[in-house]
Amino acid sequence: MNKVVSKLQDWKDIFIQNIPNIAIALVVLFIAYFASRAMNSIVNKTIGRKISQKSVRDLVSRVASAITILVGLYLAMTVLKFDDTLKTIVSAAGVSGIVVGLALQGTLSNTISGVVLSFRKNLNIGNWIETNGFSGEVIDINLNYFVIKEFDNNMVVIPNKTILESPFKNYSLTTKMRIAIECGVEYGADLEMVEKLTIETIRNNFNQDDIGKKVEFYYTEFADSSINFLCRFWVDSENALEKLKAKSKAIIEIKKAFDKENINIPFPMRTLEFSDNQRLNIKEVTNSEGSVN
Known part of the structure; x- marks a missing residue:
């Protein structure tokens, strides 16, 4: 019993001796707490101008806040002369961090990649x-x-x-997109007229002067049933959907212009011919129930 009383008395004396240090440590923790909240707000506002993703802003601000708290905790434990305890905690945290890091390698890599992308x-x-x-x-x-x-x-x-x-x-890094249209006309068509008509059609429907570009037209090959050409022009657009709409409109307008001038766009045709001495015989077969096969 005397040993217990003596031990309690020793703890009491140690506590009284360390009251100033405890007070300082509490003040340090108090300051660290409010500093972490202020750091959270400051970092959130600062990076908010550069990062639009709320989840990333929250992560960075919380990390900054946690670092502030850890610094305050380290200073408080140093004031209380818990150096050995602090070393033990740091060592254990290091080992645990390695284990957790290996276990969550994929998740952490995605998280870090998300921060980098932001x-x-x-x-x-x-x-x-x-x-x-x-x-x-x-x-x-x-x-x-x-x-x-x-x-x-x-x-x-x-x-x-x-x-x-x-x-x-x-596609959004530039305000202009180039559209390419490939087509073919029959061998009997006036190629110079086709070129002129195609360029005029594009100019009338897509203002190239405002963009500062010219319509490009090139004949590319002698195909099996047509002479093929490539027409390229520019549109003001920042996404692929607008580009697709512009290409669709250009195809419609070119087809209308060709039809008006009786310019044919060849398409594959297949003709089946039978000689006079060959006939196709079709035999009707009826089963016993009267249905036709």
Whole structure:
């Protein structure tokens, strides 16, 4: 019993001796707490000008806040002279961090990739991109995956790591797109007239002067039943859907212009011929129930 009382008395003396240090440690933790909240707000506002993804902003601000708390905790434990305890905690945290890191390697790589993607100026929400065999509008970039909405309104979810490591085409990086149309006309057509008519049709429907570009027209080959040509022109557009609409309109207008001038666009035809001494005999077979096969 005396040993217990003596031990309690020793703890009491140690506590009284360390009251100033405890007070300082509490003040440090108090300051660290409010500093972490302030850091959270400051970082969120600062990176908010560069990062549009809320999930990424929250992650960065929380990491900054956690670092502030850890610094305050380290200072408080140093004031309380818990150096040995602190070393033990740091060592255990290091080993645990390695184990957790190996277990969550895929998830962490996607998270880090999401943070990196959020800082890339050539890829933002609302851009129209093509990557990994998919094409559509970027709807979301969060900490784990990348979301694209395709033409048919289907959502494609791709891991951030895949996006970061794969090439992609961003249609929204430029305000102009070039459209190429391939077609063919019959061998009896006036080629100079075809060229002139096609260029005029494109100019009348797509103002190339405002864009500062010219309509390009080239005959490309003598095909089996037609002389083929390539026509290229420019449109003001930042996504592939507008490009597709412009191409569709150009095809319609060129077809109308050709029909008006009686310019034929050849198409494959197959003719079946039978000689006079060959006939196709068809025999009707009726089963016992009266149905015809």
